[in-house]
Amino acid sequence: MNNFLRRKSRSSLSRVFNSKRSSWNLRNYKRQLDFLSKMFSKRLYFISALILLLIVSVYYFTRTSVLIPDKNAKKEEIKSKQECTRSVTSFWCESSKQCLDSADAFCADEINALIARMESSMNVTFNDLGRENFVWNLSNEHDLIEDTNVYGEIYVAQEMSMNKLESLQRYLEINLQASNENIINGISGGLRGYYLNNMVCTLDFRYKEMKVNAASLLVPVSDSLNVKFRCGYISQNQALNASN
Numbered sequence: 001m002n003n004f005l006r007r008k009s010r011s012s013l014s015r016v017f018n019s020k021r022s023s024w025n026l027r028n029y030k031r032q033l034d035f036l037s038k039m040f041s042k043r044l045y046f047i048s049a050l051i052l053l054l055i056v057s058v059y060y061f062t063r064t065s066v067l068i069p070d071k072n073a074k075k076e077e078i079k080s081k082q083e084c085t086r087s088v089t090s091f092w093c094e095s096s097k098q099c100l101d102s103a104d105a106f107c108a109d110e111i112n113a114l115i116a117r118m119e120s121s122m123n124v125t126f127n128d129l130g131r132e133n134f135v136w137n138l139s140n141e142h143d144l145i146e147d148t149n150v151y152g153e154i155y156v157a158q159e160m161s162m163n164k165l166e167s168l169q170r171y172l173e174i175n176l177q178a179s180n181e182n183i184i185n186g187i188s189g190g191l192r193g194y195y196l197n198n199m200v201c202t203l204d205f206r207y208k209e210m211k212v213n214a215a216s217l218l219v220p221v222s223d224s225l226n227v228k229f230r231c232g233y234i235s236q237n238q239a240l241n242a243s244n
Contacts, residue, residue: 127156157227203229205226
């Protein structure tokens with residue numbers, strides 16, 4: 001009986017001890033978790049601050065490296081423009097940002113201004129396709145037509161209606177002069193020429209789609225047209241002969 005009581009007492013003490021030990025382990029585990037959480041939070045704050053500092057530094061240096069060349073380029077442009085305007089034989093071309101020595105040198109400023117006015121007044125959009133040569137017809141001293149290759153800007157407008165094209169032609173006839181030597185009429189489209197001083201322009205229009213009707217005639221499917229507008233410059237002598 002005594003042995004039984006002693007064993008039971010030991011068992012009770014063991015359970016109490018194990019219970020206290022488990023409770024201590026749990027508190028110790030929680031303290032370790034709190035410690036690790038605080039350490040992780042501090043490291044996370046530090047890493048976040050470091051990343052933010054890196055982003056700000058990259059943005060600052062990138063912005064500085066972009067702005068400084070822009071400011072220097074603007075100063076150089078103003079200086080070049082001032083030096084150019086002092087010369088009697090030279091003129092400043094805004095579109096190319098260059099000082100041109102010859103009066104016959106190509107500068108698209110006047111052409112760009114015309115396109116901007118056309119887009120604003122006529123509510124049309126022209127896409128700049130760069131530069132190319134095009135043909136301009138001139139009358140010589142014997143009233144014969146001569147083909148002249150002109151280097152100039154080329155613009156296109158897609159799917160323009162016939163009403164819009166006719167309005168555009170009236171606009172050009174009012175603001176420029178129509179050229180009788182540069183008129184082409186065809187089934188699938190046509191061409192009109194206009195000039196102002198030594199600037200010459202051609203308005204080339206083509207129906208977007210054609211078909212053969214029941215009478216075996218080629219007719220447009222709709223009044224949608226693709227328009228190509230070219231502008232360049234002829235020499236002063238050629239311009240004088242054309243005006244005469």
